[in-house]
Amino acid sequence: MRRWRALCAASAMVVVSGAWAVPSLADAGCFDRTTQPYTSVVDSHFHLRPFGGPGIPLTEMGEYWRQTGVRYVNLYGIGQILPVDSPCIYYLDCLGTPVLPSPKNDVENAQDVAQTNVDGVHLTLSMTFPDLANPGGILDQMRQLDSAYPGKFHWMGEVNLMKQALLGNGAQPATLGAIVSWSPFMDELRRRDMPINIHSDLGNDADPLKFLYLMETVLTLYPENKIVWAHMGLSNELKTIDPALHIATLRRVMDQHPNLYLDISWRVLEDSYFSRGPVREQYVPFFDQYSSRVIPGTDFVASRKKDFAVYAEELDVTSRINKYLNDKAFRDIALGQSYFDLLGLPEQAPPVCAA
Numbered sequence: 555m556r557r558w559r560a561l562c563a564a565s566a567m568v569v570v571s572g573a574w575a576v577p578s579l580a581d582a583g584c585f586d587r588t589t590q591p592y593t594s595v596v597d598s599h600f601h602l603r604p605f606g607g608p609g610i611p612l613t614e615m616g617e618y619w620r621q622t623g624v625r626y627v628n629l630y631g632i633g634q635i636l637p638v639d640s641p642c643i644y645y646l647d648c649l650g651t652p653v654l655p656s657p658k659n660d661v662e663n664a665q666d667v668a669q670t671n672v673d674g675v676h677l678t679l680s681m682t683f684p685d686l687a688n689p690g691g692i693l694d695q696m697r698q699l700d701s702a703y704p705g706k707f708h709w710m711g712e713v714n715l716m717k718q719a720l721l722g723n724g725a726q727p728a729t730l731g732a733i734v735s736w737s738p739f740m741d742e743l744r745r746r747d748m749p750i751n752i753h754s755d756l757g758n759d760a761d762p763l764k765f766l767y768l769m770e771t772v773l774t775l776y777p778e779n780k781i782v783w784a785h786m787g788l789s790n791e792l793k794t795i796d797p798a799l800h801i802a803t804l805r806r807v808m809d810q811h812p813n814l815y816l817d818i819s820w821r822v823l824e825d826s827y828f829s830r831g832p833v834r835e836q837y838v839p840f841f842d843q844y845s846s847r848v849i850p851g852t853d854f855v856a857s858r859k860k861d862f863a864v865y866a867e868e869l870d871v872t873s874r875i876n877k878y879l880n881d882k883a884f885r886d887i888a889l890g891q892s893y894f895d896l897l898g899l900p901e902q903a904p905p906v907c908a909a
């Protein structure tokens with residue numbers, strides 16, 4: 555009965571024609587949390603393209619996913635790329651060098667997917683190019699990507715509304731006026747039922763809710779869009795918000811906006827919050843309650859400077875919170891059910907075995 559993880563391992567041997575075929579989980583029995591891994595089978599926040607410098611080839615990433623049991627991946631570009639002649643690999647190493655949105659990474663991801671057979675892993679291409687501060691051309695660029703790769707893109711993001719870490723590299727946060735002008739592309743996303751993952755810092759350690767109004771403006775203007783809030787608004791600039799304040803704020807906006815989802819990717823969340831027992835004990839009941847609207851991810855950026863060990867560690871670190879979830883939340887988050895439902899995939903996560 556408990557052969558679901560064995561199926562994961564065996565999936566590497568399944569020969570499929572195309573990168574999208576994944577063996578079904580439906581009849582694979584129940585998932586035994588006492589003997590099977592707590593790491594998530596979904597990586598909804600994965601950047602195949604580094605900020606600069608060479609990346610890790612998709613074929614090699616396919617091996618990483620098979621070895622770690624990750625079976626569903628959103629392929630993000632990087633919303634901002636460094637100039638091609640820049641020696642920088644990470645934008646914070648080169649303050650002053652402009653990082654600007656571009657469709658280049660999205661095209662390269664689509665090319666890679668078309669040319670690579672990643673057996674046993676379901677890949678979802680994402681449009682990462684939009685410059686939310688200058689939304690005028692977004693709908694046209696969506697159409698250009700669609701005509702080049704018909705029916706291939708099913709997600710948008712991560713796109714940056716307010717990312718304080720980028721402000722030293724010429725990135726502009728979107729103004730309230732710009733958010734109003736998102737409507738042509740937001741209408742199109744809604745028409746297609748395509749989720750959008752938005753990175754919008756909640757605030758910083760000096761003023762933890764400083765930028766909340768930006769996300770609330772988006773949610774109020776576009777209540778029917780499926781919006782995923784990257785990292786629950788947390789970041790390296792916000793490592794000390796009182797968990798009670800954070801959770802109360804999230805509860806309020808989640809209750810007001812039923813199409814809002816939370817992305818709990820990025821090891822900053824574990825390192826600065828969940829790894830501390832008294833803090834974790836506040837977040838776990840919140841995740842248990844809202845688990846159908848919470849999706850996991852690593853926020854791994856596939857720079858060639860990294861290898862399997864780094865990916866495996868980031869997956870492990872970002873998955874540790876799963877150990878503390880109740881069975882329903884574990885199935886929703888770690889086993890992928892909330893992600894499948896959000897994307898409209900027919901897949902069903904296995905039930906968790908009764909203790």
Ligand SMILES: [Zn+2]
Nearest residue numbers: 599601712853
């Ligand atoms: Zn990211």
